[in-house]
Amino acid sequence: VNLYVAAFGFGLVSTSVIAIAAVGFTMQFGITNMINLAYGEVMIASAYVAYYIDRAGASIWLAMIGGAIFGAIFSFLINRFIYAPFQRRGTGPLGMVIVSLAVSLMISNLMLPIVGYFSVSYRERFSNLMRFGPIALTVNQIAIIFLAVAVMLAIHGLLRYTRLGKAMRATAANPTLARNCGIPTQRVVDMVWLITGALCGLAGVVAALDSDSFTISSGAGFLITALAAAVLGGAGQPYGAMLGAVVIGMVTELSAAAWAPDYKEVVAFAILVLVMVLRPQGLLAKRGALAAAG
Amino acid sequence: MNTYYAANLLIFAGVDVIACLALNLQFGVSGIVNFSFIIFQAAGAYAAAILSMPPDTSPDYSFQIYFGGYQLPFPMPWIGGAVAGAVLSIPVGLVVLRRLRTDYQAIALLVTSIIANTVINNARPWLNGAAGLALVPQPLQDQVDTGSDSYQYLYIGLTAVCVAIVWFVAARIVNSPFGRSLRAMRDHEVAATAIGKNPVAMKMTIFIVGGAIAGLSGAILVGFLQVWAPSTWLYPETIILFAAVIVGGRGNNVGAMLGALLVPVGFEEVTRLLTRMNIGPPNLIPALEWVLIGLFILGFLWFRPEGVRPEPRRVYEGAADA
Numbered sequence: 001v002n003l004y005v006a007a008f009g010f011g012l013v014s015t016s017v018i019a020i021a022a023v024g025f026t027m028q029f030g031i032t033n034m035i036n037l038a039y040g041e042v043m044i045a046s047a048y049v050a051y052y053i054d055r056a057g058a059s060i061w062l063a064m065i066g067g068a069i070f071g072a073i074f075s076f077l078i079n080r081f082i083y084a085p086f087q088r089r090g091t092g093p094l095g096m097v098i099v100s101l102a103v104s105l106m107i108s109n110l111m112l113p114i115v116g117y118f119s120v121s122y123r124e125r126f127s128n129l130m131r132f133g134p135i136a137l138t139v140n141q142i143a144i145i146f147l148a149v150a151v152m153l154a155i156h157g158l159l160r161y162t163r164l165g166k167a168m169r170a171t172a173a174n175p176t177l178a179r180n181c182g183i184p185t186q187r188v189v190d191m192v193w194l195i196t197g198a199l200c201g202l203a204g205v206v207a208a209l210d211s212d213s214f215t216i217s218s219g220a221g222f223l224i225t226a227l228a229a230a231v232l233g234g235a236g237q238p239y240g241a242m243l244g245a246v247v248i249g250m251v252t253e254l255s256a257a258a259w260a261p262d263y264k265e266v267v268a269f270a271i272l273v274l275v276m277v278l279r280p281q282g283l284l285a286k287r288g289a290l291a292a293a294g
Numbered sequence: 295m296n297t298y299y300a301a302n303l304l305i306f307a308g309v310d311v312i313a314c315l316a317l318n319l320q321f322g323v324s325g326i327v328n329f330s331f332i333i334f335q336a337a338g339a340y341a342a343a344i345l346s347m348p349p350d351t352s353p354d355y356s357f358q359i360y361f362g363g364y365q366l367p368f369p370m371p372w373i374g375g376a377v378a379g380a381v382l383s384i385p386v387g388l389v390v391l392r393r394l395r396t397d398y399q400a401i402a403l404l405v406t407s408i409i410a411n412t413v414i415n416n417a418r419p420w421l422n423g424a425a426g427l428a429l430v431p432q433p434l435q436d437q438v439d440t441g442s443d444s445y446q447y448l449y450i451g452l453t454a455v456c457v458a459i460v461w462f463v464a465a466r467i468v469n470s471p472f473g474r475s476l477r478a479m480r481d482h483e484v485a486a487t488a489i490g491k492n493p494v495a496m497k498m499t500i501f502i503v504g505g506a507i508a509g510l511s512g513a514i515l516v517g518f519l520q521v522w523a524p525s526t527w528l529y530p531e532t533i534i535l536f537a538a539v540i541v542g543g544r545g546n547n548v549g550a551m552l553g554a555l556l557v558p559v560g561f562e563e564v565t566r567l568l569t570r571m572n573i574g575p576p577n578l579i580p581a582l583e584w585v586l587i588g589l590f591i592l593g594f595l596w597f598r599p600e601g602v603r604p605e606p607r608r609v610y611e612g613a614a615d616a
Contacts, residue, residue, distance in 0.1 A: 035400070035401060094400065095595055097329075097533075098537055099592060101530065102592050109588075112581040113578045220528075273409065276389055
C-alpha cells in the first residue's frame with residue numbers, strides 16, 4: 001500500500017505539470033479555435049530561456065518568471081504575425097493546423113544551432129527531500145504542486161469573476177455576437193495569447209525542472225501529454241483539461257507502481273481511447289467550446 | 295547519378311504518390327481529416343515485414359522479438375500489407391468516425407496516431423519495440439540478386455505497377471457516382487443526409503479503402519528499406535503528406551500526385567543538395583532546410599491555398615446554370 005501512496009505523491013506532481021500545460025493549450029483551442037501544434041516547441045523554447053537565466057546565476061524561480069514572460073511574448077508574436085493574418089485570410093481550421101506545424105518545425109530548427117543536441121538541466125534540479133509518511137517529495141516538487149494549484153485558482157478566478165474572463169467566454173461562444181455586443185474581441189484574443197503563452201512558458205520550465213534534464217526534442221513529449229489531457233477532458237474546456245490532467249497524471253504514476261513503468265503512458269492512452277469510445281465529446285464537454293464555465 | 299540513387303528517388307516518389315492519392319481520397323474528396331494516416335502505412339509495413347520474415351527463432355533473426363514470421367513468397371506480403379491497413383481502419387473508424395465533430399475528429403485521430411506509436415514503441419514482444427524490425431527480406435530476393443542494377447529496375451517497375459493500379463482505383467472512385475456522393479457529403483453533410491446518403495457508411499468505406507492503399511504504400515517502402523521502426527512513423531510524417539495534398543490541390547488526383555513530387559520528394563532532394571555543399575557548422579544546414587520547408591508550406595498556404603492544381607469544377611448536364 002505504501003508503494004501506492006508514494007505513487008500518489010508522484011501523481012500529484014505529474015498532474016500539476018500536465019495541468020498547467022493542458023489548460024493553456026485548451027484555452028487557445030477554445031477561444032481562438034486554433035489547434036496550436038507549436039505549443040510544445042514554445043514550451044521547450046521557454047525552458048531554454050529559463051535555463052540561460054538560471055545559468056547566469058539567478059534563482060530558478062526568477063528563471064521561471066522569465067520563461068513565462070518569454071512564452072507570453074513569443075506566443076503573442078506568433079499569433080500576431082503568423083496565425084492571425086492567416087485566419088483573417090480565411091484559412092480554415094485544418095489549414096491552421098498545418099500552419100502551426102510549419103511554425104513548430106521552424107522554431108525547433110532555428111533553436112537547434114543555438115542550443116545544440118545535448119541535454120541540459122537546471123542548477124537547482126536537486127533539492128532536499130521531504131517526507132510525509134510514505135510520500136517522499138523534493139522541495140521543488142512540492143513547490144510545483146503549490147504553483148499549479150495557484151495557477152488553477154487564478155484561471156478559475158479569471159474566467160469566473162472578471163470582465164476579461166466573461167469577455168473570453170463570450171468570444172469563445174460566438175465571436176460575431178460578442179463583437180456586436182461591444183466586446184473588443186481583437187483585444188480579448190490578444191490577451192488570451194498572452195495568458196495562455198505565459199501558461200505555456202511556465203509549463204515548459206516546470207516540466208523541464210520536473211524531468212531533471214531536457215533536450216530540444218523534449219517539446220514533442222510535452223505537447224503530447226498536454227494534448228491528451230485536453231482531449232480527455234473535452235477539447236476547449238479549461239476545467240476539463242484540469243480533470244484530464246488529474247486522470248493522466250495519476251493513472252501514469254499509479255500504473256507504473258502497479259505494473260511496469262514502461263507501460264505507464266500506454267495505460268494513460270488506453271483510458272483516453274476508452275473515453276473516446278464511451279464519451280466522444282470528452283469528460284466535461286458541453287455544447288460549444290468553453291461553454292459557461294462553472 | 296548511380297542506379298541505386300535513382301532507384302531510391304523513384305521508389306520514394308512512388309510510395310509518396312500512392313500515400314498522397316489515398317490521403318486525397320479521404321481528406322480531399324471526402325473531407326475526413328485523417329491525422330493518423332501514417333499508422334495505416336505503418337500497419338502495412340509491419341504486416342509485410344512479419345509475413346516475409348522467418349520466425350524470430352531462426353539464427354540470423356534471433357536478436358529481435360516479433361510474432362509471426364511466415365516467409366511468404368513475394369506478392370503475398372504486399373497484399374497482406376494492404377489488408378492490414380484496411381483491417382486496422384475498421385476499429386479506428388468505428389471509434390472516431392461515428393459521432394465526433396470534424397475538428398474534434400482531427401484531434402482524436404492525431405491522439406490515436408500518438409497512442410499507436412507509444413504502444414508499439416514500448417511493447418517489445420510484438421514488433422521489437424523501439425528498435426524496430428530489421429533485415430526484412432526484399433521481394434523476390436531468392437530469385438534475383440538484390441545487389442544488381444537490374445533488381446533496382448525491377449523494384450522501380452513493381453512500384454510503378456502499384457502506382458498505376460492505385461491511380462486507376464482512385465480515378466474510378468473520384469469519377470463514379472459514389473465519388474459524387476462523397477463530394478456532396480464533404481461540401482454539405484446535412485444536405486447529403488437529407489437526400490438519403492448515409493455519411494457514416496460512406497466515411498467508413500473510404501476510410502477502409504484509404505487504409506488499404508496506405509498499407510500497400512507501407513509494404514512497398516519496407517521491402518525497399520528493409521527496416522521499420524516507430525521512429526519512421528511519427529505523426530509529423532502525416533502532416534508532411536497533408537502539406538503535399540494541400541500544396542498539390544486537394545480533391546484532385548493530379549494535384550495529389552504533383553504535391554507528392556513537390557513536397558516529400560522535393561524536400562529529400564533539397565536536403566541532399568544542401569548537405570553536399572557542406573557549408574557552415576554541421577547542425578546548421580539540416581536545421582535551416584527544415585526552416586525552409588516551414589517557410590515553403592507557409593508561403594503556399596498564403597499565396598496559393600487552393601494548390602497547384604485545384605479541384606476542377608464539375609458541371610453536369612441538365613444542371614441549372616449557377
